[in-house]
Amino acid sequence: MRLGRPVYSCSGGARLPLLQPDALVTDRVRAGLERAGVFAVYVDDAVSEGITPTEPISPELRDRAVRELGSTFTSISANGRSTRIHGEQIERLGGVVSALLRELRQSGHMVSALMDLQSFDAHTLGHSLNVCVLGLMLGDEALRRHGWTDGRGNVRRDGIDSRLEKLGLGLLLHDVGKLLIPAEILQKPGRLTDDEMDIVREHPQAGLDLIEEGAFSSLSRVAVIGHHERLDGKGYPHGRGEDLHVHAQIAGIADVYDAVSSMRVYQARRPTHEAWELVLSLAGTAFPLDLVRIFKHTVAPYPEGVAVQLSDGRRGLVSRVRREHINRPTIRVTHDPDGAPVTAYEFELADAWDVVISDTLQDLDGPPDAPPDRTAAVSDERHEQQLASITG
Numbered sequence: 001m002r003l004g005r006p007v008y009s010c011s012g013g014a015r016l017p018l019l020q021p022d023a024l025v026t027d028r029v030r031a032g033l034e035r036a037g038v039f040a041v042y043v044d045d046a047v048s049e050g051i052t053p054t055e056p057i058s059p060e061l062r063d064r065a066v067r068e069l070g071s072t073f074t075s076i077s078a079n080g081r082s083t084r085i086h087g088e089q090i091e092r093l094g095g096v097v098s099a100l101l102r103e104l105r106q107s108g109h110m111v112s113a114l115m116d117l118q119s120f121d122a123h124t125l126g127h128s129l130n131v132c133v134l135g136l137m138l139g140d141e142a143l144r145r146h147g148w149t150d151g152r153g154n155v156r157r158d159g160i161d162s163r164l165e166k167l168g169l170g171l172l173l174h175d176v177g178k179l180l181i182p183a184e185i186l187q188k189p190g191r192l193t194d195d196e197m198d199i200v201r202e203h204p205q206a207g208l209d210l211i212e213e214g215a216f217s218s219l220s221r222v223a224v225i226g227h228h229e230r231l232d233g234k235g236y237p238h239g240r241g242e243d244l245h246v247h248a249q250i251a252g253i254a255d256v257y258d259a260v261s262s263m264r265v266y267q268a269r270r271p272t273h274e275a276w277e278l279v280l281s282l283a284g285t286a287f288p289l290d291l292v293r294i295f296k297h298t299v300a301p302y303p304e305g306v307a308v309q310l311s312d313g314r315r316g317l318v319s320r321v322r323r324e325h326i327n328r329p330t331i332r333v334t335h336d337p338d339g340a341p342v343t344a345y346e347f348e349l350a351d352a353w354d355v356v357i358s359d360t361l362q363d364l365d366g367p368p369d370a371p372p373d374r375t376a377a378v379s380d381e382r383h384e385q386q387l388a389s390i391t392g
């Protein structure tokens, strides 16, 4: 197999290419990538020809965002609690958020490609950017549909861009408090003790404490402090669901989706559609129905390039995702129901309501995906605890 896209690693705020496109993926390279935390790559072969996953933002903007955010994160890691994120830095990050919003609007508001196939040693950086991208998309749609309610209870539609920029800043910095949590706790493979959980639960407030007084709007603050709160009151740090600000709800959805779909030390690998289904299952309890509905029409559960099994037994690659039928993409069928290879042809899942995607496949010729790979490094208990704290 040859690599279809470069693989990056992110270290100290710099995004470094680990492998170039066209690199040969041998078993040894594959094992090395897995050790580096890379759980999926794009490959180029005859079958996948012409399938180009559409990324929500350009690589140039991703680089710029990683650079700006990386320098903020590096200073927090170096100086701990005494760090202050100053107004100037916030302004630079605000510039990144505006650029993100511009690009997202041009790209038509859909997350289809796996947003982050890179290996991040500081995973919070990639996570923060993904949460920001997804949250801005949800926020833009929600504000355009429903407007916002002012202090007097009036629904308004003015100043949407400025509200979204403040939301985006909160999303970029929602997890900075995590940089203060000792690595022994954050990466502990086993179950956390109550005391350790208390430390983890402090990170929203600890993050806000790092930001210079007056540099951050209250519309950004609510996203940081409330991203682990849930509508049903089962979240933290306050455990109060009523009057939860819409920015906190958006941050919560984006955070859960990216946390569950990314691979973590304590998590088994989970295909993106599982994270998508998890968010849908939390509608009406942890998250409001209207926002989950917007999520459902914004994020593609099966991105382009993913190998799938259909309910009639055929296999193929997702070749095109369209926003109108985001969970019923075009499939490039490669195998008939008996598993025999066929000359590839395109099949519109949107026109065939009696066929569904029944599974994702690691390998078109291999057996269906095994249940999550829970190796020694991955503790079931820690994973369950993490999932419970995510879902409330």
Ligand SMILES: [Fe+2]
Binding pocket: 174, 175, 203, 227, 228, 255
């Ligand atoms: Fe968090």
